[in-house]
Amino acid sequence: MTRQIRKAAVLGAGVMGAAIAAHLANVGIPVLLLDIVPKEVTPEEAAKGLTLDSPAVRNRFANRGLETAKKAKPAAFYAAEDAQLVQTGNIDDDLGKLAACDWIIEAVVENLQVKQQLFEKVESVAHPDAIVSSNTSGISITDMVKDRSPAFRKRFLGTHFFNPPRYMKLLEIIPGPDTDAEILDFMRGFGERVLGKGVVFAKDTPNFIANRIGTYGLLATLEAMKKHGLGVDEVDAITGPAMGRPKSATFRTLDLVGLDTFVHVAKNVEASVTEAWEKAAFAVPAFIEQMVANRWLGDKTGQGFFKKERSAAGKEILALDLDTLEYRPRKKLDSKSLKAAKNAPTVERKIQTLVYGEDVAAQFAWDVLKKALLYTAQKQGEIADDIVAVDNAMKWGFNWKLGPYETWDAIGVRKSVERMRAEGETIPPFVEELLAAGYESFYQREKGAAPKFYVGKSEFRTVDEAKEKISLARLKEAGKVVFRNTEASLIDMGDGIACLEIHSLKQAVTPGVIEMVYKAADEVEANWEGLVIGAQEDYFCVGANILLMLMEAQQKHWDNLNEAVDQFQKAMMRLKYMNKPVVAAPYGMTLGGGAEICFPADRVQAAAETYMGLVEVGIGLIPGGGGNKEVLIRAVENVPGDVGERLDAFVRKAFENIGTAKVSMSAKEAKKMGLLRLADGISVNGDYQLHDAKQVALGLARAGYQAPQPKRIPVVGEAGAALLKVGVYQMKMSGYISDHDEKVAHHLIRVLTGGNVPRGTLVTEQYLLDLEREAFLSLIGEEKTQARMQHMLTTGKPLRN
CATH class of the missing domain: 3.40.50.720 (NAD(P)-binding Rossmann-like Domain)
Structure with a gap:
């Protein structure tokens, strides 16, 4: 059936x-x-x-x-x-x-x-x-x-x-x-x-895979913390990104999950296992029992291992002293090993650097990791059929960057086991068997191919992966790069579709990215069926490089800035009017210029978790890469029947989205905001997104794709601008916005309404782009805008001035 x-x-x-x-x-x-x-x-x-x-x-x-x-x-x-x-x-x-x-x-x-x-x-x-x-x-x-x-x-x-x-x-x-x-x-x-x-x-065993290993690891962390005399804040400094774990690390994670939930899981394992050593390992420490009795359960009750308090300086986060069960100011851990680990270029190198260091942070990290790895290997056959299930469970359920066996490979299986033996640890047969057979890692990796994993008895098996899960990293390993620079690559996805991948820092829009857009457009038009714009990094694109823009503005290099904005705008127009279909595949942070890269595409195949928005007003600017124009075009498309005065409400919505730097909290919400069109697709599982985008591009190509033709855009002109300015004035008089906010808003209004023209005037895209560029350059020359940009770079937060 x-x-x-x-x-x-x-x-x-x-x-x-x-x-x-x-x-x-x-x-x-x-x-x-x-x-x-x-x-x-x-x-x-x-x-x-x-x-x-x-x-x-x-x-x-x-x-x-x-x-x-x-x-x-x-x-x-x-x-x-x-x-x-x-x-x-x-x-x-x-x-x-x-x-x-x-x-x-x-x-x-x-x-x-x-x-x-x-x-x-x-x-x-x-x-x-x-x-x-x-x-x-x-x-x-x-x-x-x-x-x-x-x-x-x-x-x-x-x-x-x-x-x-x-x-x-x-x-x-x-x-x-x-x-x-x-x-x-x-x-x-x-x-x-x-x-x-x-x-x-997972096998039908107590707490299955992720909670079994994760809870054991957390309890091992508590034991090591006591041994090394560390506080909860110091432990969180070590057990976060430096160990390939989330920023919430150990105790912040427990506060998020809830101590009552943690205790329930731990006690369930303790009651279910039969060996005395394992029961002891899952015994909940007395101080946690006391915290639960006090209803210090974490975020759900307002305090746990950490508590927020108001002070003269504002909100302060206090850490719990586990000896006294009283809150104290947080301490900063001074550790050379931790600093070196944080500066290491990859997750693998971070973990290696930390656990093989020589100070207390390194010894603590080693003790925690050693216990988790040994326990995982000892329980491997009991909890799962293979190591891939275990690694994926910890990556997907606890947000580890590497699973236990991937971590073991990263620190060196033989090297780490020799150290464990020297410390008197018993090595599980599964691991001893691997080393005795002459293997040095649990995974065997060949460039461009799916990895093989150890299954025991000197046997490796290829990881079973769906063909629809496209890996750009693996395509690059297989020699599928058409051309590249330091900030972007064009990659052969197969079937005549190429992928433009942005891999600059945080996937920011840079001159190197713009250069690659032009090269990719020329190449695809000449030799390919279509283009997908996508990546598989932490972000899709966080927008323009603020630091570069600020430096140019502070040095008053207005010609350079004008050229940079003009090139970005022209690159987006080049994508929009290519004679081959373009499909953008955004996910996660798709902000500012990231959204503007999506707008010219014929279709967008967004991940369900796509956080899209034009956020430039947060630093005192308006979008400069055609974002205002494209949002306006989408507003016009949404007006039923003859545009007439009904356009005002849609332009107002566009103004509010850009003027409040609103970011969608999903791809569905991006459609409601008018940033995505109804015809755009959504991939709920990001692992399949590039495949889905490729299929959309192929479908457009095989259906006889014809490039779009430029159309003139109706604008609401001075009359519509006056209505929007009334609203802005009321906001200012009510104290919601500052004088500089008002100035930014007026520039945005001028672009979205078409400037000094009558209502209903039909204007070209280039006309709107010129207005946009003029407004952008005017605002970036303002001292208050530059102060906002500097504050964002320094603190990561917007400045209201």
Whole structure:
């Protein structure tokens, strides 16, 4: 049969259940969100005359869960209207509705008996082909349904999402002993392609893969911290990016997750494992038990390992002294090893530098890493079928840059094992076997090919990767670079499609990038079917290089600045009117010039998590690469019928988006803002984005692509400008904006309304570009704009002057 998930249900509307329902709605799947019926009426409900029979009362928990998801920060929904796809109810009254659902997800309290009783009810009403799964973080999948029918057990599995489900990539799929292989294959594909997840298969063991290793690592960190006499702030300085971990490091992460959640996971493993040493390893320290008793749970209660307090200097973040359980000012760790690690060029070099250093930070990092690596290898066969699943689980579930085995390769397996042996550690047989066979790493990598990974008994197996997951790094290794400079490359993606990759610092727009745009346009027009603009770095593009612009302005090199802006504008026009299709593939930070690079494309294939916006007003400028013009064109396109005076409302929306430096919080929101068109595509899983963009480019080419023809643009002129200026004046009089903000706004208004022309005048794109360039150059010469630029470079925050 051909399976589809057309409707889903989530049972349990707590934080995770409601957030899972929200993400299903994000990808267009209607969801039924059910929870239990309350046992009593609240005073607020009683005051409204409601009783236990009132639907609002009976659905209270589900309604509350949905409202929490709507207000969540970061947002649980891609766009506010996605919440309309979530229907609330309760398990007593609405269980029969499960018959219409293709996937039923249990997310109730972590209690085996409660889950067993619920699945008995679910089996009585669910469609016989419906997939049923549990979002448990650690209860045995097998035990949950041991009393259910064989048919039910065939379509039952664990689907463990990580919080928050919209943003965390990991989805652990845990088969039961009877789960049908066809369902596992389907759920893997559905999880990757539709939900946008990185799927790993985990074995039905306590807390599966990521939480098992991650929790052990956190507890090992607490032990090493005590041994070396470090504080929570000092530990976080070490266990962040220098060790290939997130900026939130250890204790900031625990505050984000919640200490109660951490304790629950740790105790679940402690209760489930049988060996004394492992039970001891997962024992929760007394000070954490005390913090939980004090309700110092982290962000959810306002304090945990860190606490914000107001002081004379403003907000101050205090760190908890674990000996006294009192808060103190944060301390800065002075460590040569840590400084050297932070300056190392790659993640691999950072970790090497840190763990092989000689000061206390290095010894601490080594102790923590050593314990985590040894534990992972010892439990490898128990928790997962292969090392790739383990590495991916830690990268996708805990945001590590490298998984445990990748980390081991980075620091040298043989070198590190020799040190471990010298320190009296027992090396797991899996590792000893690797070294005895003469291998030096868990992965074997050949340029341009998928890596091979160690599976034991002197055998390596190639990583199974979908062909649709295009890797630009691997294409470059395989010699597919057409040409390049230090800041951008043109890469052969195959099938006649080339990819323009920006790889300057933070993918900023630089002269080298502009040069490559021209070269790529000429090359593709002459020899290729189409062009994709994409990258696979941390950002798509953060805009122009502010430092270079500021230096030119401070030295009054106005001709240089004029030439740079003119070249950027012309490069974007070159892309727009190429005789071959252009598809942009933005993701993540797509700001300022990054958005302007997308606008000329025939289509945009955006990642779902695309944060797009024209943010130049934050540094006292307006967009200079054609962004104002393109947003105006999109506004005109959205006006129904004859443009007339109805254009004013659309121009006002464009003005507000640019004038407030608004950034979309998803690709869907970028469409609502008018930065993306309705025809533009969205890839929920970024791993497939370049493939999707390539297919769009091929489709346009094979359909007989014809380059667009320039059109004149209607503007609202002086009359429309006057209306916008009234609003700006009112903002200034109310104290919302400064004199300089007003000046910037007036320049923006002049561009968006067409300058000193009558309403309805048709103007050319070049006319608007000239206005834009003139405004940009005028503003960058202002002292207050330069002060804003300097402040942004120094602090990373906008200055209001």
